[in-house]
Amino acid sequence: MEHIDILRAHGLFDAKVPRYTSYPPANRFENGLGDPMQKDWLKTISPDEAVSIYIHIPFCRRLCWFCACRTQGTQTLNPVEAYVDVLLQELEAYDTCLPKGLGMRRLHLGGGTPTLLTADLMTRLLDRVFERFQPVSDFEFSVEIDPTEANPKVLKVLADHNMTRASVGVQDFNNQVQTAIGREQSFEQTADVIGALRQNGVNSLNIDLLYGLPFQTNQSISDTIDRIISLRPDRLALYGYAHVPHVSKRQVMIPDETLPDPESRYKMAQLAKVRLTSHGYTPLGIDHFALPSDSLTRAWTQGTMRRNFQGYTDDPCPTLLGMGASAISQFAQGYVQNAVSTAAYTDRVRTTGLAGHKGIVLSKDDCFLAALINAIMCDGAVNIPEMARRFPDFTNDLEQIHNRLTTKFADLLIKENGVLQIKENFLAAARLIAAEIDQCRSFEHPHSLAI
Numbered sequence: 532m533e534h535i536d537i538l539r540a541h542g543l544f545d546a547k548v549p550r551y552t553s554y555p556p557a558n559r560f561e562n563g564l565g566d567p568m569q570k571d572w573l574k575t576i577s578p579d580e581a582v583s584i585y586i587h588i589p590f591c592r593r594l595c596w597f598c599a600c601r602t603q604g605t606q607t608l609n610p611v612e613a614y615v616d617v618l619l620q621e622l623e624a625y626d627t628c629l630p631k632g633l634g635m636r637r638l639h640l641g642g643g644t645p646t647l648l649t650a651d652l653m654t655r656l657l658d659r660v661f662e663r664f665q666p667v668s669d670f671e672f673s674v675e676i677d678p679t680e681a682n683p684k685v686l687k688v689l690a691d692h693n694m695t696r697a698s699v700g701v702q703d704f705n706n707q708v709q710t711a712i713g714r715e716q717s718f719e720q721t722a723d724v725i726g727a728l729r730q731n732g733v734n735s736l737n738i739d740l741l742y743g744l745p746f747q748t749n750q751s752i753s754d755t756i757d758r759i760i761s762l763r764p765d766r767l768a769l770y771g772y773a774h775v776p777h778v779s780k781r782q783v784m785i786p787d788e789t790l791p792d793p794e795s796r797y798k799m800a801q802l803a804k805v806r807l808t809s810h811g812y813t814p815l816g817i818d819h820f821a822l823p824s825d826s827l828t829r830a831w832t833q834g835t836m837r838r839n840f841q842g843y844t845d846d847p848c849p850t851l852l853g854m855g856a857s858a859i860s861q862f863a864q865g866y867v868q869n870a871v872s873t874a875a876y877t878d879r880v881r882t883t884g885l886a887g888h889k890g891i892v893l894s895k896d897d898c899f900l901a902a903l904i905n906a907i908m909c910d911g912a913v914n915i916p917e918m919a920r921r922f923p924d925f926t927n928d929l930e931q932i933h934n935r936l937t938t939k940f941a942d943l944l945i946k947e948n949g950v951l952q953i954k955e956n957f958l959a960a961a962r963l964i965a966a967e968i969d970q971c972r973s974f975e976h977p978h979s980l981a982i
């Protein structure tokens with residue numbers, strides 16, 4: 532049997548499963564588990580522990596139809612200015628709960644479009660962040676950049692604050708695809724912004740691409756990949772387009788019949804993978820690629836790559852502090868999500884300082900399942916004896932999960948020296964296998980295609 536037939540037999544092309552950027556996934560977070568828990572957990576952070584910070588900017592001048600990110604359109608600066616004031620107030624509230632001069636390992640500005648801030652607003656925000664948190668020696672500062680919204684003055688402010696990585700959104704360069712997703716952006720414009728970033732000393736670049744977009748074909752995705760390779764980014768994320776118009780209303784602009792079917796999506800992803808690997812990129816996890824010199828490749832080689840809300844990371848921090856509407860914070864004890872709408876977020880910050888409104892306390896079961904799912908999603912493998920050592924109370928559960936996986940996915944897995952590994956050709960089934968581990972619980976998740 533061809534490997535695509537085996538994947539079909541396992542239901543890969545019909546399955547809708549979570550992306551497992553966290554475990555438990557965000558839709559298991561419960562209302563009401565927010566602010567008090569967040570304060571308690573912040574107070575347990577020790578002064579010699581560094582934290583990572585994520586700041587969400589939920590504004591865009593253009594609203595691309597494909598986009599499922601939490602953002603809103605604006606043509607004026609007023610709501611952005613007001614939002615930065617609220618962010619600074621939230622930062623103060625964090626500060627009152629944390630040891631003074633706490634170390635900062637990672638800072639990520641995401642959105643939305645962070646570069647929509649003017650140079651002055653960006654300076655105000657970043658100066659305050661750097662006053663409150665001290666960058667540690669391996670500090671990294673990354674920013675999501677839409678090349679159509681990359682004012683040189685703002686890029687300069689970011690560079691002056693030691694931005695180390697820019698994550699540039701491309702998705703696809705084909706004209707027909709761009710028109711169908713409501714996002715026009717030329718190769719030349721993208722190349723110019725990448726040039727400007729490099730001139731500003733940003734020497735690590737990530738590019739986001741999507742497969743499974745309307746009108747995409749093997750030929751169009753190959754052409755896009757070739758143009759991307761000519762820009763030589765250090766990293767690439769090649770995400771499967773999640774078409775969820777019931778959640779992300781603007782996606783109704785993309786008719787279902789313009790989308791490639793799941794098997795065509797799979798073939799596009801495979802084609803892109805072959806092209807990227809033949810040009811020196813290492814495939815990492817289910818949807819990332821990087822050059823051997825990139826820190827994510829090193830983390831993957833050393834088995835320290837982790838899954839988080841940005842996809843994959845080499846960030847070793849147990850604590851991620853989320854700021855801004857909808858931002859998620861991660862603590863050793865659990866997760867807290869800020870109020871999602873800008874109005875509700877603003878209201879919470881103004882009344883209680885912090886904005887957590889939902890969350891989850893990790894049970895021992897969650898920690899055990901999270902470790903297994905992280906291993907499958909990052910390494911495509913579970914080291915059974917190591918898991919047994921880490922979770923001595925779960926040896927029976929581990930044996931049951933092992934038996935369940937080796938029975939159900941016998942043709943996708945091999946076992947060597949106690950390591951249960953997905954065979955190379957079948958890595959696309961990682962989310963399916965993670966979902967099987969997750970089946971040890973019976974919760975409802977929002978679903979997108981597994982491929």
Ligand SMILES: C[S@@+](CC[C@H](N)C(=O)[O-])C[C@H]1O[C@@H](n2cnc3c(N)ncnc32)[C@H](O)[C@@H]1O
Pocket residue numbers: 597598599600641642643644645675676677678699700701702739740741770771772773774
């Ligand atoms: C906040 S967005 C992009 C940042 C920036 N505003 C831009 O447009 O370049 C981050 C990434 O999420 C990914 N993304 C957005 N909507 C998606 C969807 N429906 N399915 C899969 N990935 C999606 C895209 O690859 C996008 O570049």
Ligand code: SF4
Pocket residue numbers: 590591593594595598599600602642643644677700714
């Ligand atoms: S892709 Fe970027 S610019 Fe487009 S709507 Fe999403 S966040 Fe905004």
